[in-house]
Amino acid sequence: MRRIAMLALLMTGACSMNPRLDIPKPPVAASYPDAAAAEPASAAAIDWRTMFGDPRLQALIDLALANNRDLRVSTLNVEAARAQFRVARGAMLPxxxxxxxxxxxxxxxxTAAAGIGGATGGGxxxxxxxxxxxxxxxxxxxxxxxxxDLFGRLRSQSQAAFERYLASDEGRRAARIALIGSVVDAYLAERLAAEQLALTERTMADWNMSLDITRRQHEAKQVSGLELAQAEGQVQQAAADLAAGQRALAQAGNALQLLVGAPIPADLPAPIPLADQPIMTQLPAGLPSDLIANRPDIRQAERELVAANADVGAARAAFFPRLSLTxxxxxxxxxxxxxxxxxxxxxxxxxxxxQPIFHGGSLRGELRLAKVQKSIAIANYEKAIQTGFREVADGLAGRATYKRQLDAQRKAVDAAERRTRLSDMRYRVGFDSRLELLDAQRSQYAAQQAMLELRRQELSSATGLYRALGGGDEGRAPSK
CATH class of the missing domain: 2.20.200.10 (Outer membrane efflux proteins (OEP))
Incomplete structure (x- = not known):
């Protein structure tokens, strides 16, 4: 019993050679640019279903979370890291x-010993x-x-493996958030391509009607061949835009299907137009310190830093004696x-x-390597914070400017439509040339296309801000 107690004492009384770890302070400003003085709590706690209210988009996100191969690989990487931790922990036990x-x-x-035959007892x-x-x-x-483990070598290795397991789980969460954002961006790109194609088809139909009128007028010697050529060129340009729009729509659908990871069902809810998309665009950002708690990629970098620090402890303990029992x-x-x-x-x-005496410098090399990798982990941790700060700052810049830009663009569309109506009226009564009407029509078409693109950019910027704040994370990492 004394021997068992002594063995238990030796197992639990191991010291640790891990150096003291001071997590670096966030190398960013205390507040975001373009943020209000009393910014509300971060929008990271908003559920993605609340953030993205389009039922069709929600169904696509659900499919992607179930079928996307990149997310599946991230999940399997977590299982592999967990198995590696079990291997490292098992080395600490008899x-x-x-x-x-x-x-x-x-x-x-x-060579037979004397009397061996009598020792059998059983014959x-x-x-x-x-x-x-x-x-x-x-x-x-x-x-x-x-x-x-007198000097904590195995314990440090087990701790490093556990921290990397937690880091891999944070990586899976980061991949999940990124996937949600990517599906939203691909869906918005598909909606933009579809609506721009529909606009091109409507515009081309109007311009074809105008071309028919111009041709009849040309046959009646009422307009010149120059005006007819201008009308034909306008229609052909619309035809080129139509082919480009069809290609863009097909490619956007392919990109969306790749992210979803399965054929897109035909019975999904009808899509909502970009102008009416129920995506929240005015999101609160909170403080930069919230990023550390909300963004899994930053938590992943922190876990990697703790694991690298434990590697240094294991490399230190390798210089000391090892006691083993058989x-x-x-x-x-x-x-x-x-x-x-x-x-x-x-x-x-x-x-x-x-007791290690001479290993050709390998032990010192392993210790130096562990220290360098710890320095790399520190730099990666700080870079993750800086990257998150920049992404949030970009999203806040979009939050502050897209509404004003959209209001101005909407007025520009209204003005272009009004100009087209007036030019058409003046052309019919002979006050304006055909060239003036064609220019007005082209300006209206370009303004409407730009309006759709700008709305897509606003929604994509809001999605990026939501992702940058850590939105879409379903929880924290598991315990040991």
Missing amino acids: QVDANGSYTRQRIPTS TGTAMPSGFEFGQYSANAALTSFEI GLFGFTSLAFDNLFKGDNRTWSFTPQIS
Whole structure:
């Protein structure tokens, strides 16, 4: 019992060689640019279904979360890291194996021990003129080279593996958020392509009607060939835009299907136009300090930093002695019936200590490598914070400017439509040339296309801000 207590004390009393870890302060400003003085709490807590209210978009996100291959790989990476942690943790515990064996051997008479035949007890040995032949049974439980972690080497390795497991889970969460944002962007791109194509088709139909009128007027000698050529060129340009729009719509659909990871069902809810998309665009950002708690990619970088610090501790502990134990307890007999009887017990106990003396500089190289990797982890952690700060700042700049830009563009569309109506009226009564009407029509078409693109950019910017704030994360990492 004393030996067991002493062994438990040695197992739990290991010191740690991990250096003190001071998490760097966020290398960013205390507040965001373009943020209100009393900015509300971060929008990261908003559920993605609340953020994206389009039922068709919600169904696509659900499909992507279930089928996307990149997210599936991230999930499998978490399982692999968890298995690696179990391997590292298992090295801290004793490994006990049960063994059973039977050995049959022959000893020459010249080397046979005196009286060995009488030691069988069960008559299993057979004496022969040239030697002695017998069988031996054994059963034992063996403790194989159990290292007592006096200086915390195994504990540091286990901690590093656990932190990397947590980091991989944070990486999966970051991949989940990125996937949601990518699906939204691809959906908006598809909606933009579809609506721009519909606008091109309507415009081309109007321009074809105008071209028919111009042709009849030209046949009646009422307009010149120059005006007819201008009308034909306008229609052909619309035809080129139509082909480009069809290509853009097909490619946008392909990109969306790749993200979803499965064929898009035909029974999805009808899409909502870009102008009416129920996506929240005025999101609160909170403070930069919220990013550390809300963004899984920053938490992932922090976990990697803790793991790198534990690697330094393991490399330090490698310079100190290692104490290992090997033990065996079992039974040995020449007869199977007597294996567990009498004085057939056997045991052995072998403590061993080893001290590194000369390893050709490999231990110092491993320690130096661990320290450099820790410095790299610090830089990656700080860069993750700076990247998150920049992404939020970009989103806030969009939040502050897109509404004003959209209002101005909407007025520009209204003005272009009014100009087209007036130009058409003046052309019909002969006050304006055909060239003036064509220019007005082209300006209206360009303004409407720009309006659709600008609305898509506003929604995409809001999505980017939501993603930058850590929105879409379903929870925290698991415990040990």
